[in-house]
Amino acid sequence: MSNTGLVLDDCFKRHDTGPNHPERPARLDAIKRHLTDAGLVERCRMIEPVDIAMNRLLANHSQSYIERVRQHCADAAAHIDCVDSAICPETYDIALLAAGSVVAAADAVATGRLKNAFCPVRPPGHHAERDMSMGFCMFNNIALAARRLLDDHGIERVLILDWDVHHGNGTQHTFEDDPRVFYCSFHGHPATLYPGTGYAEERGIGAGEGATLNIPMMPHSGDREYRLAFEKQFLPAARRFQPEFLLICAGFDAHRNDPLALIDLETESFEWLTREPLALADELCGGRVVSVLEGGYNLEALGDSVTVHVQELLSAAG
Numbered sequence: 001m002s003n004t005g006l007v008l009d010d011c012f013k014r015h016d017t018g019p020n021h022p023e024r025p026a027r028l029d030a031i032k033r034h035l036t037d038a039g040l041v042e043r044c045r046m047i048e049p050v051d052i053a054m055n056r057l058l059a060n061h062s063q064s065y066i067e068r069v070r071q072h073c074a075d076a077a078a079h080i081d082c083v084d085s086a087i088c089p090e091t092y093d094i095a096l097l098a099a100g101s102v103v104a105a106a107d108a109v110a111t112g113r114l115k116n117a118f119c120p121v122r123p124p125g126h127h128a129e130r131d132m133s134m135g136f137c138m139f140n141n142i143a144l145a146a147r148r149l150l151d152d153h154g155i156e157r158v159l160i161l162d163w164d165v166h167h168g169n170g171t172q173h174t175f176e177d178d179p180r181v182f183y184c185s186f187h188g189h190p191a192t193l194y195p196g197t198g199y200a201e202e203r204g205i206g207a208g209e210g211a212t213l214n215i216p217m218m219p220h221s222g223d224r225e226y227r228l229a230f231e232k233q234f235l236p237a238a239r240r241f242q243p244e245f246l247l248i249c250a251g252f253d254a255h256r257n258d259p260l261a262l263i264d265l266e267t268e269s270f271e272w273l274t275r276e277p278l279a280l281a282d283e284l285c286g287g288r289v290v291s292v293l294e295g296g297y298n299l300e301a302l303g304d305s306v307t308v309h310v311q312e313l314l315s316a317a318g
Helices: 010-014 026-037 063-074 091-110 141-152 169-175 223-241 269-284 299-317
Strands: 004-006 082-086 116-119 158-162 181-188 212-217 245-250 289-293
Touching: 004 091, 004 299, 010 026, 010 091, 026 299, 063 091, 091 116, 091 141, 091 245, 091 289, 116 299, 141 158, 141 169, 141 245, 141 289, 158 169, 158 223, 169 181, 169 212, 181 223, 212 223, 223 269, 245 269, 269 289, 269 299, 289 299
Parallel strands: 004 116, 116 289, 158 181, 158 245, 181 212, 245 289
Antiparallel strands: none
């Protein structure tokens, strides 16, 4: 039986962002088609979607914000907080399922029922702040999983690796004063790309100073520049931190064909961007990894890149 878990359910398509929105249900159709055609779905163990418990959600988001999301959806509002964050009447319920499914995957890996897992859920999460939606994101799925690991599984140090082309402002702000979470982000330079955060000098605050590593990449950076930064900056810092669990914000919008950025990674780049952190996790974390979908808006590039990502997860799980 496979040791790689997979959340893959059509319920997440019910978060309807409307026509011409880049974060659209068709993203999941592309992922499902590519994984099925490659014979990878049948090699994974399915993780059923589940709601997040309200006490778990409140560990990361204010009650007033949660209620505001619920009410905006009940009122059939078109968006919340910014025009990018499009919603529909079902968005609140689906966002609860997205967060809960990522937490369930973390539970399964933390307890040894799975070696690793991939969660292509939507809405995505890494831009979501404690009390505000940003950049297509409702609830911060990866942050909620990290809190679950720290609070309930006896994990003392969590590494979050975020290679989405946009800086994960919400995730950084959640943990910037917490030395138990090391947040490392590779992203387009904030002077050139949304959301304008993630400068190299942002290193955490208070007790968490030094536990944030931002690696801004200049426009048209490609495989060579990413490899150099990975080897010279990320790996030494990660080894110093000695994590017990690895969470990956797997955005595939740094692909050269993606319409929302100017980074030039190839599909093959996501092979080593997955393989090398998995090797690090095998060395330091007992191989425990949960990966969560963030960006990726060219459907073919997304499907191809997710396919190599899941292939590497399966290979690492044995």
